[in-house]
Amino acid sequence: MEDSPRSNRPVTTTESSIRILERLQRDPGRTLDELTDELDLARSTIHRHLLTLEDNDLLVREDGRFYLGLRFLDFGISARNRVPFFDVGRRQVDRLAEETGEKVWLVAKEGDFSVHLYKASGESPLRTSARVGQRRYLHQLAAGKAILASLDDDEFQAIVDRQGLLQMTEHTITDVDELREELDAIRERGYAFNTGESIEGLNAVGAPIRDEDGTPIGGISISGPANRVKGDYLKTELPDKLLAAIDEIHINLRYSSTR
Structure with a gap:
């Protein structure tokens, strides 16, 4: 079949x-x-x-x-354990949270959605409605937009046709042409920003995790309150730390596939 x-x-x-x-x-x-x-x-x-x-x-x-x-918990853990980057990604998330003190999320791409796999909060007291296991629309998240930027245009358009561009806040991008322009910029720099697009007053930076063929399979985001996560800290310092972590994940994935 x-x-x-x-x-x-x-x-x-x-x-x-x-x-x-x-x-x-x-x-x-x-x-x-x-x-x-x-x-x-x-x-x-x-x-x-x-x-x-x-x-x-x-x-x-x-x-x-x-x-x-609670039998669903067993199903969920089994599903999460099959994600090839979960273990190495979790270690990098813990390290990033310790280094930055911010909330860090590991997500997987499944179908048209982002699924929260794991989080570490560092010293940040920030609380949001996000939870492990939650599915979210890709265009609303920093890691999700980074994933979308790694897709070819036909696949991106197919996701938009199926799911639309649901608005979460007044800052959520809901115009497909505007989103395309942002995805072009994300491809150039290698990471995406979320400035109050999923939660008012929350900023984040996200980058994609890719398999050996370059297909996006997940991502990592670092987020915090907009009054702290801003300026050079948001635009330069956090992206540098994030991309270093993503590089380590990719190296580990390539190494594990050759053993």
């Missing part, structure tokens, strides 16, 4: 389970009645799905409310 990016004959029962799981991820602790009100599915259908998922330890029930089960 040939790989296909999307099935043209989806299994509706599986899709129903996924909708229930996504709802419980966004709003944990929903009851059967609440899920019935919130989803366009029959109560009996939702009930059967809930029981099946519970029987397989994918959901747990507490006082009539349903939550995702």
Whole structure:
């Protein structure tokens, strides 16, 4: 069977389970009645799905409310462990966080999205809504824009056609021509900036991780409050440290592939 990016004959029962799981991820602790009100599915259908998922330890029930089960953690760790740059990337993220004191993220490209794999916070008390396992639109993030800049134009346009350019803040680039211009600049310098485009008052610099063929497979970003992460610190000092870390990751990946 040939790989296909999307099935043209989806299994509706599986899709129903996924909708229930996504709802419980966004709003944990929903009851059967609440899920019935919130989803366009029959109560009996939702009930059967809930029981099946519970029987397989994918959901747990507490006082009539349903939550995702910790079995998903095992799935998630297994998925993360197959990422070829995770171990070496994690070590570089820890080092960057210690050197800069800022929050550093390791991300992977999966399909049209960036997925947060690992973070280290250094001495920064900064707290955001970002979390390990979260999927984000590529154009909203420094590492994501660096990944987009490493794609050919056809693949970039295909992602835009499928996902659009969703606005997160007033600074998010939502015009495709403007984004193309920025991607050209990113290709020239080798790294990308995020100035309040995902979170107001947060600045970041990001660079891509590529495989041996030059295909972007992930990235690293360093972020902090805009009142501190600015000027030469943002434009020069942090990019130099970031690119040095990326170079080490690429060397390790090439070395490991030849052993």
